[in-house]
Amino acid sequence: MYGNAYIENDGKQTNSMFADEDPIKLAEFEARIAAGEKIEPQDWMPKEYRKQLIRMIEQHAHSEIIGALPEGTWITRAPGFRRKLALMAKVQDEVGHAQLLYSACETLGKSREQMVNDLIDGKSKYSNVFNYPAVTWADSAVIAWLIDAGAIVNQIANSKGSYGPYCRALERICAEESFHLKYGHDNVVFLATGTPIQRQMVQEALTRWWPPIMHFFGPSDKISVHTETLMKWKVKMASNDDMRQQFLNMYVPKIWDLGLVIPDPNLKKNEATGKWDYTEPDWEVFKQVINGNGPCNAERLAVRRMAEEKGRWVRRAILSKEKKYVAPLA
Amino acid sequence: MTIHSLDPRVNRAEIDGEAKIGHLDEFDYWQTYEVFVQIKRGTHHSHVGSVHAPDPEMAILFAKEQYTRRGVCVNLWVVKTSDIFTTEYNDSDIFETTPEKYHRDPESYKVMDRIKAYKEKHNSQS
Numbered sequence: 001m002y003g004n005a006y007i008e009n010d011g012k013q014t015n016s017m018f019a020d021e022d023p024i025k026l027a028e029f030e031a032r033i034a035a036g037e038k039i040e041p042q043d044w045m046p047k048e049y050r051k052q053l054i055r056m057i058e059q060h061a062h063s064e065i066i067g068a069l070p071e072g073t074w075i076t077r078a079p080g081f082r083r084k085l086a087l088m089a090k091v092q093d094e095v096g097h098a099q100l101l102y103s104a105c106e107t108l109g110k111s112r113e114q115m116v117n118d119l120i121d122g123k124s125k126y127s128n129v130f131n132y133p134a135v136t137w138a139d140s141a142v143i144a145w146l147i148d149a150g151a152i153v154n155q156i157a158n159s160k161g162s163y164g165p166y167c168r169a170l171e172r173i174c175a176e177e178s179f180h181l182k183y184g185h186d187n188v189v190f191l192a193t194g195t196p197i198q199r200q201m202v203q204e205a206l207t208r209w210w211p212p213i214m215h216f217f218g219p220s221d222k223i224s225v226h227t228e229t230l231m232k233w234k235v236k237m238a239s240n241d242d243m244r245q246q247f248l249n250m251y252v253p254k255i256w257d258l259g260l261v262i263p264d265p266n267l268k269k270n271e272a273t274g275k276w277d278y279t280e281p282d283w284e285v286f287k288q289v290i291n292g293n294g295p296c297n298a299e300r301l302a303v304r305r306m307a308e309e310k311g312r313w314v315r316r317a318i319l320s321k322e323k324k325y326v327a328p329l330a
Numbered sequence: 331m332t333i334h335s336l337d338p339r340v341n342r343a344e345i346d347g348e349a350k351i352g353h354l355d356e357f358d359y360w361q362t363y364e365v366f367v368q369i370k371r372g373t374h375h376s377h378v379g380s381v382h383a384p385d386p387e388m389a390i391l392f393a394k395e396q397y398t399r400r401g402v403c404v405n406l407w408v409v410k411t412s413d414i415f416t417t418e419y420n421d422s423d424i425f426e427t428t429p430e431k432y433h434r435d436p437e438s439y440k441v442m443d444r445i446k447a448y449k450e451k452h453n454s455q456s
Contacts, residue, residue, distance in 0.1 A: 023429075040419055042419050042420070044417055073336070073337040073339075093399070096395070096399065099381070099396055100379060103362070103379060103381075105382050106362075111356060112359045113353075113354040113357075115357050116359075117354055120351065133335075134336070135336060145359055156426050172379075176399075176400060177398075227336070280379075291343070296348050298333065299340065301336050302333045302345045302346070302347045302349070303333075305345075305349065305351055308349045308351065315358055315359070315360075318384045318385075319357070319358070319384060320357075320385060321362050324361060324412055325356065325357055326362060326366070326412040327362070327411075328362045328380035328409045328411055329363075329364055329380065329411055330377075
């Protein structure tokens with residue numbers, strides 16, 4: 001549910017991204033994508049296509065694993081047995097989604113061991129929102145509703161992309177996630193229509209989570225790198241701002257329906273353009289957090305490292321003698 | 331520096347924030363198995379994805395967790411990825427054949443006209 005990998009192209013100009021590629025193969029590749037066909041692992045693909053997909057799918061996989069941590073925190077203290085069961089099921093789904101995504105990424109030639117190493121070393125990124133804490137039960141409700149909602153907007157777009165294994169993984173993920181969103185909404189509605197203390201709790205959680213939610217889709221199109229080629233190759237399916245608009249359009253009315261206050265006095269639908277006006281999110285804060293200085297970066301990686309270390313003996317104990325790794329087929 | 335968290339479980343674990351651990355070696359996550367699910371008796375098994383496992387029994391266990399959490403499955407197959415032999419997309423011309431396949435089409439066998447003509451001829455003779 002957590003897919004919102006950011007595209008980075010190392011500041012390269014668009015036309016240098018495939019300067020050294022075979023022009024005939026490149027033309028065939030682009031024609032296949034333009035015709036709406038999927039690219040499969042055994043197909044020829046430009047180096048930059050492979051590189052960006054590895055980065056994007058790997059980030060998405062790590063986000064599922066790390067994203068399970070702030071929510072998992074609340075399993076032991078979930079109010080009531082039904083919510084505890086639902087939250088356990090949701091967290092299990094997220095970890096399962098990471099497995100699907102790691103496999104999709106492996107088909108591009110990066111092994112699972114390398115990906116885990118890069119996460120633990122802090123070399124690979126994951127979604128910025130998980131560097132914030134889930135302070136109360138209401139935070140876990142807001143995450144399950146609105147962060148999942150944002151991720152679904154992103155994932156539905158990406159499931160129409162060009163790389164077969166990623167699309168297939170995303171279709172399965174989106175199908176499983178429909179319950180996450182409903183479960184999150186149910187929790188938020190329960191609190192928002194409850195006692196004054198419950199209402200206050202959910203309002204405070206929304207206030208805390210609004211800036212990370214606005215950051216979720218990545219930097220504004222005005223300042224983000226050039227992605228024309230990646231859009232032509234159907235690696236990136238919609239611009240950051242377009243996805244943010246789609247999310248606001250779908251969820252701001254639902255939030256206002258509950259009489260909750262979104263902490264942005266400038267947020268309103270512009271009748272002339274049909275788009276939402278809002279205060280520009282602070283992209284300096286976003287950069288700081290993504291580069292390791294958020295409230296929970298150190299904790300998230302430390303917990304993941306501990307889990308990896310403590311589980312190691314189990315994996316070693318059942319290590320197979322056969323050393324013949326082959327990347328998954330599809 | 332010990333990690334301080336809002337999560338009491340993390341605090342109880344007393345995790346050193348600066349601790350380093352060794353890298354995973356290749357093959358620490360074993361090999362991959364391709365997974366095939368049959369959703370109903372009488373239907374074909376379909377490929378749904380892969381799992382990492384040290385042996386077929388563990389592969390079945392992981393596949394069950396991963397691919398049958400929702401809804402129905404009556405039977406699972408796992409096959410070591412390295413044991414699967416495939417065609418190449420590059421060689422897809424091996425599937426090309428003559429586009430004219432009327433001989434495979436039941437509609438292309440029309441006998442009624444001949445039967446009718448035969449009957450008419452014989453009836454007129456009798």
